[in-house]
Amino acid sequence: MFAAGIAPSPDLAEAIRAHAQAAEAALGAWHAKYDYYNFEEVRAGAEAVLPPDAYRRLREIKALYDPDDTIISVHPVRPAAHLR
Numbered sequence: 001m002f003a004a005g006i007a008p009s010p011d012l013a014e015a016i017r018a019h020a021q022a023a024e025a026a027l028g029a030w031h032a033k034y035d036y037y038n039f040e041e042v043r044a045g046a047e048a049v050l051p052p053d054a055y056r057r058l059r060e061i062k063a064l065y066d067p068d069d070t071i072i073s074v075h076p077v078r079p080a081a082h083l084r
Contacts, residue, residue: 001027046077056080 005016047055063079
């Protein structure tokens with residue numbers, strides 16, 4: 001699900017957000033175990049937007065090539081602790 005709205009005035013922005021959240025809640029029973037990475041605009045851990053195997057592999061790669069966690073994105077992948 002992807003929702004968008006245009007607020008004709010700033011005071012209506014929250015109402016649009018509330019309607020989008022209500023639609024998301026109504027569809028909650030069909031939510032996958034992860035979200036589509038490109039549509040997740042709010043800050044979230046990568047485990048919320050990636051399949052579990054991909055997230056585990058990225059943590060392993062991060063531990064090998066960026067153990068100090070220098071590279072950070074909106075959906076951060078933390079290095080796997082057991083490989084640090």
